[in-house]
Amino acid sequence: MSDKDIKTLAKALAAGETTSVALTEAALAAVDACGAELNAFITVDADRALAAAKAADERIARGEAGPLTGIPMAHKDLFCTNGVKTTAASRMLDNFVPPYDATVVERLAAAGAVSIGKTNLDEFAMGSSNETSYYGPVKNPWDKTVVPGGSSGGSAAAVAARLVPYATGTDTGGSIRQPAALSGITGLKPTYGRVSRYGIVAFASSLDQAGVLCVSAEDAAYVLQAMAGYDERDSTSVNDPVPDYVSAIDGDIRGKRVGIPREFLSEGVETGVRNAFSAAADELSALGCVVEETSLPSLSLSVPTYYVVAPAEASSNLARYDGVRFGHRAENPKDLTDLYERSRGEGFGAEVKRRILIGTFVLSHGYYDAYYLRAQQVRQLIADDFNQAFEKHDFLIGPTTPTAAFALGEKTADPVQMYLNDIFTIGVNMAGLPACSVPMGFDRKLPVGLQIIGRAFDESGILSLAHHYQQATDWHTRVPQGYEE
Amino acid sequence: MSDWETVIGLEIHAQLKTHSKIFSGASTTFGAAPNSNACLVDLGYPGMLPVLNKEAVRLAVRFGLAIGAEVAERSVFARKNYFYPDLPKGYQISQYELPIVKQGTLTIVLDDGTEKVIGVTRAHLEEDAGKSLHENFKDSTGVDLNRAGVPLLEIVSEPDMRSAQEAVAYMKAIHSLVRYIDICDGNMQEGSLRCDANVSVRRRGAKEFGTRAELKNLNSFRFVEKAIEYEVARQIDLIESGGEVVQETRLYDPDRHETRSMRAKEEANDYRYFPDPDLLPVVLDVAFIESVAEELPELPGARRERLMTDHGLSAYDAGVLTAERDMADYYEAVSASVGGEEKLAANWVMGELAAALNRDGLAIHESKVDAETFAGLLRRIVDNTISGKIAKEVFEAMWAGEGDADTIIDKRGLKQITDTGAIAAIIDQVIEKNPAQLADYRGGKEKLFGYFVGQVMKATQGKANPAEVNRLLKEKLAG
Numbered sequence: 001m002s003d004k005d006i007k008t009l010a011k012a013l014a015a016g017e018t019t020s021v022a023l024t025e026a027a028l029a030a031v032d033a034c035g036a037e038l039n040a041f042i043t044v045d046a047d048r049a050l051a052a053a054k055a056a057d058e059r060i061a062r063g064e065a066g067p068l069t070g071i072p073m074a075h076k077d078l079f080c081t082n083g084v085k086t087t088a089a090s091r092m093l094d095n096f097v098p099p100y101d102a103t104v105v106e107r108l109a110a111a112g113a114v115s116i117g118k119t120n121l122d123e124f125a126m127g128s129s130n131e132t133s134y135y136g137p138v139k140n141p142w143d144k145t146v147v148p149g150g151s152s153g154g155s156a157a158a159v160a161a162r163l164v165p166y167a168t169g170t171d172t173g174g175s176i177r178q179p180a181a182l183s184g185i186t187g188l189k190p191t192y193g194r195v196s197r198y199g200i201v202a203f204a205s206s207l208d209q210a211g212v213l214c215v216s217a218e219d220a221a222y223v224l225q226a227m228a229g230y231d232e233r234d235s236t237s238v239n240d241p242v243p244d245y246v247s248a249i250d251g252d253i254r255g256k257r258v259g260i261p262r263e264f265l266s267e268g269v270e271t272g273v274r275n276a277f278s279a280a281a282d283e284l285s286a287l288g289c290v291v292e293e294t295s296l297p298s299l300s301l302s303v304p305t306y307y308v309v310a311p312a313e314a315s316s317n318l319a320r321y322d323g324v325r326f327g328h329r330a331e332n333p334k335d336l337t338d339l340y341e342r343s344r345g346e347g348f349g350a351e352v353k354r355r356i357l358i359g360t361f362v363l364s365h366g367y368y369d370a371y372y373l374r375a376q377q378v379r380q381l382i383a384d385d386f387n388q389a390f391e392k393h394d395f396l397i398g399p400t401t402p403t404a405a406f407a408l409g410e411k412t413a414d415p416v417q418m419y420l421n422d423i424f425t426i427g428v429n430m431a432g433l434p435a436c437s438v439p440m441g442f443d444r445k446l447p448v449g450l451q452i453i454g455r456a457f458d459e460s461g462i463l464s465l466a467h468h469y470q471q472a473t474d475w476h477t478r479v480p481q482g483y484e485e
Numbered sequence: 486m487s488d489w490e491t492v493i494g495l496e497i498h499a500q501l502k503t504h505s506k507i508f509s510g511a512s513t514t515f516g517a518a519p520n521s522n523a524c525l526v527d528l529g530y531p532g533m534l535p536v537l538n539k540e541a542v543r544l545a546v547r548f549g550l551a552i553g554a555e556v557a558e559r560s561v562f563a564r565k566n567y568f569y570p571d572l573p574k575g576y577q578i579s580q581y582e583l584p585i586v587k588q589g590t591l592t593i594v595l596d597d598g599t600e601k602v603i604g605v606t607r608a609h610l611e612e613d614a615g616k617s618l619h620e621n622f623k624d625s626t627g628v629d630l631n632r633a634g635v636p637l638l639e640i641v642s643e644p645d646m647r648s649a650q651e652a653v654a655y656m657k658a659i660h661s662l663v664r665y666i667d668i669c670d671g672n673m674q675e676g677s678l679r680c681d682a683n684v685s686v687r688r689r690g691a692k693e694f695g696t697r698a699e700l701k702n703l704n705s706f707r708f709v710e711k712a713i714e715y716e717v718a719r720q721i722d723l724i725e726s727g728g729e730v731v732q733e734t735r736l737y738d739p740d741r742h743e744t745r746s747m748r749a750k751e752e753a754n755d756y757r758y759f760p761d762p763d764l765l766p767v768v769l770d771v772a773f774i775e776s777v778a779e780e781l782p783e784l785p786g787a788r789r790e791r792l793m794t795d796h797g798l799s800a801y802d803a804g805v806l807t808a809e810r811d812m813a814d815y816y817e818a819v820s821a822s823v824g825g826e827e828k829l830a831a832n833w834v835m836g837e838l839a840a841a842l843n844r845d846g847l848a849i850h851e852s853k854v855d856a857e858t859f860a861g862l863l864r865r866i867v868d869n870t871i872s873g874k875i876a877k878e879v880f881e882a883m884w885a886g887e888g889d890a891d892t893i894i895d896k897r898g899l900k901q902i903t904d905t906g907a908i909a910a911i912i913d914q915v916i917e918k919n920p921a922q923l924a925d926y927r928g929g930k931e932k933l934f935g936y937f938v939g940q941v942m943k944a945t946q947g948k949a950n951p952a953e954v955n956r957l958l959k960e961k962l963a964g
Binding site: 102202205316368 | 525528529530531532533534535536537564566568570573574575576626628755757758759762763764765
């Protein structure tokens with residue numbers, strides 16, 4: 001049932017078997033049909049989508065199409081889109097229409113991508129279940145009583161339900177990989193600096209990285225090819241040449257050394273997840289990889305460290321939402337302080353406020369050394385762990401999450417339980433490494449994901465390993481009931 | 486008063502002369518319509534990112550080298566967090582723990598000619614904030630973000646100054662230096678150079694510093710002096726009447742010449758500084774620093790020394806002439822053209838030229854007489870074509886646009902009379918017309934010599950060679 005992946009669609013378009021307009025109309029109809037139920041989209045822009053599709057069809061007719069030309073997709077509503085409302089799933093930006101495109105949006109548009117709209121997410125990308133959105137939670141297409149994961153929950157659900165073959169996401173602590181795992185799709189978080197952050201509503205600048213949620217590793221290669229590269233508007237983007245991910249995907253993986261950090265199989269990992277992972281590790285052995293146990297001793301520190309660094313940066317990044325120039329503004333403020341307090345009090349949701357408070361606290365005079373500075377030191381230890389492991393291993397693997405998707409509302413009352421869902425993904429952001437999550441089976445009918453972590457800038461390697469795994473398995477082709485073609 | 490010692494440190498913000506802002510491509514032109522020079526980065530729009538302007542870095546390095554400071558091979562931008570409407574991002578990007586320039590010195594010259602070395606603790610790059618406009622808006626405040634993101638170099642001195650006069654001398658030296666090395670236009674009316682002063686007093690001989698007040702809004706040399714004088718008197722009065730100075734920020738009111746409390750220390754913001762994750766550390770290699778060093782002009786101090794040693798000028802003259810680079814350049818062009826008459830050139834540049842510029846409110850680069858034309862005038866003094874007195878008349882005519890010195894001398898017939906016979910004849914006429922004065926002179930009233938000189942000069946419309954007049958008069962009056 002993989003007829004909705006990029007590669008297949010691109011072939012069909014090239015062969016004239018379908019048109020971009022037809023694909024786009026179908027995607028819009030599909031969103032219409034199940035949009036309210038899944039709540040995957042915040043904004044659908046049919047007019048722009050169809051105009052872009054028409055232009056793509058003309059481009060295809062001229063023979064100037066690339067692999068993404070004419071294929072419908074969606075952007076996480078954290079990417080600024082010129083003339084299209086960009087909300088970050090916050091009341092604060094409910095009225096915000098940027099006069100600019102994020103670099104990722106611009107590059108994909110240049111590649112001929114047809115965006116049909118903006119997907120739902122946790123407010124300002126702060127969450128692991130898509131339940132903090134001002135626009136309400138997203139449902140998991142595999143089971144509408146469970147979460148799709150977050151923060152890129154709308155993108156994950158849209159792809160899982162095959163409304164679009166791919167959607168953009170951002171990953172600050174697992175926000176691409178975790179929802180990809182919980183929704184049974186492929187998700188890629190590139191190396192920090194590989195993709196420009198320009199025009200992405202910032203959460204935690206030293207951790208945020210844009211990537212893609214899609215059907216297969218091969219599709220991820222197509223999308224990354226278009227997204228990646230230096231951008232002079234983002235000082236932290238890296239000015240190194242972009243390799244050819246697509247042609248590297250068939251590269252030989254035999255003899256590659258794959259490490260399993262024992263910390264990825266700690267107590268909290270459910271049996272079903274453990275079993276699926278064992279099978280996946282065996283599959284990689286069968287494919288000729290050398291699979292060995294290894295260790296990341298500081299990994300257990302990654303969640304507490306993350307919850308100092310990320311909120312600290314967020315508290316500062318979100319200071320610009322003050323009701324003065326854009327976004328939500330309280331009515332009839334009596335003075336400046338009232339304007340600030342009510343605009344922010346009304347505009348931000350509970351989780352965002354919680355993180356702003358934490359971040360403000362850890363940066364405060366007298367606490368900075370004990371929290372922020374210490375956290376940066378621990379962050380370095382975590383990065384060192386990964387670097388050491390990569391001296392012996394080409395890749396590190398583990399379950400993307402300790403459990404399959406949890407029930408809506410199950411963890412909303414206990415933020416720490418919610419945060420622990422990202423225990424295996426956060427370390428990768430701390431170290432700035434590339435990683436992907438690919439479907440590796442099911443635990444009690446819900447999908448679970450295999451995380452593959454690579455050396456910095458070795459997106460080619462992890463996509464190639466994932467591709468070989470997907471050639472040997474069919475987990476990534478499974479589509480939830482009711483969303484089949 | 487002599488029981489007390491004043492301790493002053495200055496923080497000077499110099500706006501760097503770049504075309505675009507420090508983190509965006511918006512223009513830095515002064516005086517544009519409100520918010521017309523503010524782009525999306527300056528407005529703090531979501532997803533906008535800062536990109537460092539390399540020219541600002543170059544100018545900061547130039548300053549560091551000019552004060553003999555350590556130029557940091559690695560410096561870091563940090564965020565200074567606080568809420569204010571003219572601060573769009575809710576934080577100012579500045580340098581905190583790791584500034585680009587550390588530990589330099591600047592020598593100041595006091596009015597009595599003595600020199601003093603003032604330590605410069607650090608200089609760091611930062612962006613300016615916007616401007617709140619309280620006039621013209623009923624019940625609300627306008628915000629102009631043209632200035633938001635304009636590059637500033639904040640220059641922090643050691644608490645090395647001991648009087649308002651020293652503080653002014655230091656600020657003048659910074660003002661002179663930044664224009665010398667062409668990193669700031671020094672325009673204080675437009676806010677290109679702004680000053681805050683940390684002021685405290687202590688009993689003479691005390692080891693510890695007193696509690697300091699920070700004075701804001703000292704935007705002219707005069708304000709610096711007045712505000713510090715007022716503040717010092719206030720602090721001494723306060724302590725002597727049994728009170729205590731509190732650490733606070735005080736605003737200088739130029740209309741009343743007093744300082745007023747703005748906010749106390751306990752009301753001060755906790756700025757929650759942390760390294761800005763949107764910007765990489767600024768890493769400078771030695772080759773870059775050396776390339777900046779090579780483009781550095783001769784600095785005011787070195788130039789002053791050279792004019793004293795090579796040109797034989799007094800410390801005072803050399804100091805005045807080198808205070809501004811354009812002035813020094815003008816002087817050197819004049820003296821080089823005239824050749825070997827440095828003292829004459831210095832006197833004329835500092836005298837007639839400076840007076841004319843001052844009278845018309847012109848800067849030296851706007852002078853109505855260029856250096857070469859000016860030298861042409863001095864050459865006519867040197868070769869005795871005209872006297873110094875006549876030269877002043879010629880200069881005024883040059884200033885009025887009547888042409889060069891030779892043209893004016895010719896046209897007005899101002900050529901000096903140096904013919905001994907002609908001068909002697911005029912002297913004879915003058916003596917003949919003034920028998921009474923002659924008798925008095927010969928009777929011992931030698932002061933009347935000046936009277937006779939005046940009469941001769943009057944008769945020749947000032948064109949007689951004064952030295953010759955003196956010599957001949959002495960002879961003739963002696964009889």
